Amino acid sequence: MKKIDETRLKNIVGEHNIKTDPSDLYIYGSDSSVHHAMPWAIVRPETTRQVQDIMRYANQDMIPVTARGGGSGMCGQTVPIQGGIILDMKRMNKILEINLKDVYCRVEPGVVDDDLNLALKPYGVFYPPTPASSRIATIGGEIANNASGVRSVKYGATRDAVLGMQVVLANGDLVHLGARTRVEASGYQLHKLMVGSEGTLGIVVEATLSFVPIPEFRCMGVANFDSLKDAGDAIGSIMAAGAVPSMLELVDSVAIKAVNKTMNLGLKEVAAALIFEADGMVQEAVDYEINKMKAICKQHNGQDIYASYDPKEREKIFMGRKKLFPALSKYDDNLASTALADDMAVPYSKMAEMAEKIHEIADRHHIVMTAYGHCGSGCMHTKILMDTRRKDQWDDAKQAITEVYDYVRSVNGTTSAEHGIGLSKAASFKLEKSDSLTLLASIKKAIDPHNILNPGKLSQAPENWVTATNLRYSVNS
Amino acid sequence: MEKKTKDFKHLEKWQSTLANCIRCGYCFEHCPMFKHTSWESDAPRAKIITAFGLLSGEVEPSESAADKMFSCFFCGRCEAACSSGVPLTEIFIDAKKDLVEMGLKGPGTTSTTELNCARCLICVGSCPHDARFYDGKGIATDPTKCQSCGICLDVCPAGAAKIKNDFGTNSDNLIERAATFLDTHESAKAIIFACNWSYYPELQASLLPESETRDKGYEILVNMCGGRLGAHLLMAPFLHNAWGVMAAVCPDGDCRHDGNLRAKKVIETLRNTFKSIDINPERIQLVQIPAGDKTLFQAEIDTFIDTLNQLGPIR
């Protein structure tokens, strides 16, 4: 392990904002992914100035620096595979301005998504990208991952909501990117380049975000299907018909069974269900969208179709989807729910085929996989349930995800729709972007010549990461 | 990495449960320790990671690792919020048992006894978890039983019972925070003390712009358990011109430490004292809030502030 100058770091952030005890380093060595690696120190800056000073030091001594928000990344984005400093951004947690006249807010990167929405709510507005992890994910982490969520089908992903930002570069310089205006055509849109860069191009220290009014009316509906194909076709038709759902979710039979088995929800065990929602300021407009979606579901043999404005009914409809996570974790005591290939996107018309493919591949490799997700945005989620102690299960899982991704790329889909690449998905990412890898590398080199910002991720990730080594699980050989 | 399993006979049975924690971090916002320090090492997930590391041999059973396992107020909120049904506090207790056998005792948030202990045994009788006992020399705490409710601190007449690692929950700290709020906000009227159950966490880790908080009329301070609401804590805000003080605790039967019953008694006594010195007893109130019932809690606060507005400041 390379030596870091603790005294110098203490002088920058103060004695109480650095940790180097192995028990702390171990904790900060993992996130919500399957990976683990030890950092050398955790440092918590409070000001932009401190971030600049830390970067100057790290750049000079060539020490890797990995920014960390809530540590909810699912692909090992914050796992420091080359060691170095973890820059814990949670102390930069101020909501700086809520500007109703110019319709933007300014925040520090450690602000938690739910906290921002809590602060915006009294003004009747909300920040829409909101991933399912909004109670822990920070704005910095969401920007770095281009996070999105159930309502992104209507309101867009983080990239659509970021107007501008301040970023500290690898050499410690501070740059102001983007603007505080809705549109900008002043040269390269570098703030958009930062979105999704997974901490490899700079440290976001402030962001200017747009927000939208909270809709007056919300109506949610559900339709059951006897075949995955029908459900998939319904999704395609809804989107092609120009309907504007504020949510369009698919859950498959494995997911429904899991929820029934562990939560006793008594959902009808069909091949697939679609949950759809529309929102707006005028009820007639919402009715129009809902009726359109109901009719399309019916055309595609949807059954038990119904929709409601009543918050209690809506909650009931969404319960199965909401309880999916815990249900998968409790599915079987010997099976853990792992995030490996969990958020690919395919064109709408391939949604059904994709779901079927996932089941077929899982069966062949003796693991359990489920298909669900934000189908309105083309995003399919899967979870792999397996016995993490068995090495052969890891090999099976690895083979299965390779096949899933081969399929995704063969239909012009993309490796990640919302969780990012990090380590877990690098193999498929590199194949998908094979003709632009050199371009990516030259951008990285121009901005971070010493390769100190979150090194070893994205196209730099090691080829064979998903093996039984460096996993956060104990694997018997 | 080579993994050596150490002798963790109590923790061992949780091996597959530990792998079931999906590390989502949904437990963060519920934990008063994390909210106080915002270090991930203090969040519930960190303890699950540590327990996992202890079992797999990747974490040495060191004093600092033990300090993490022994720091918990056993509010159980993480457990209730866990996306994967991980029984966190049961795992913590088993980890503590193994660590104690290895000679590691925290203390973390375990209560300890200072030398000025009068050996009156009041704490021994008051501890809801039978954790305090006379060991032949003085009063000791069984660290595997202590759930850091803080009741012994409050009943101890000598001030000898202490929780050293208090994460901002000790009375001195709360009194100071109440005073700062009252002294720096012109519109300040009330302090609301809430246990970690009755107050569903709002802003967990972010700070609002100053313009948003300038006109705040009240401050909510989480004190962990109603059992820790001593008279001196409840009265302190009045010295800084508070118009009233409200305390929120769990409904009857819901408190793991029966701290709500103690709180009821303390507040009843204070209300009688208020009456006797001609101060309207409505200025000090107790409400019981089922876990997570934000709407009820807000309604109770609004009613309380209305009452205070009618009463005006204390002359």
Ligand SMILES: Cc1cc2nc3c(=O)[nH]c(=O)nc-3n(C[C@H](O)[C@H](O)[C@H](O)COP(=O)(O)OP(=O)(O)OC[C@H]3O[C@@H](n4cnc5c(N)ncnc54)[C@H](O)[C@@H]3O)c2cc1C
């Ligand atoms: C249960 C669960 C559900 C999830 N659901 C969704 C979902 O619906 N949609 C979705 O998009 N994602 C989801 N995620 C993934 C994850 O929560 C998001 O990617 C989120 O944006 C990560 O935020 P974070 O603050 O936890 O970032 P971290 O995990 O801490 O970091 C993620 C990346 O951001 C970088 N980073 C963090 N802060 C900064 C900064 N200030 N400057 C530069 N880089 C920075 C890090 O270096 C790292 O590369 C989910 C995760 C979990 C565990």
Ligand code: SF4
């Ligand atoms: S029981 Fe309470 S104090 Fe203990 S880890 Fe869980 S949330 Fe934190």
Ligand code: SF4
């Ligand atoms: S909520 Fe449960 S599953 Fe999620 S990190 Fe906490 S203990 Fe683990």
Ligand code: SF4
């Ligand atoms: S009264 Fe509470 S804090 Fe004191 S020893 Fe008993 S359990 Fe621990």
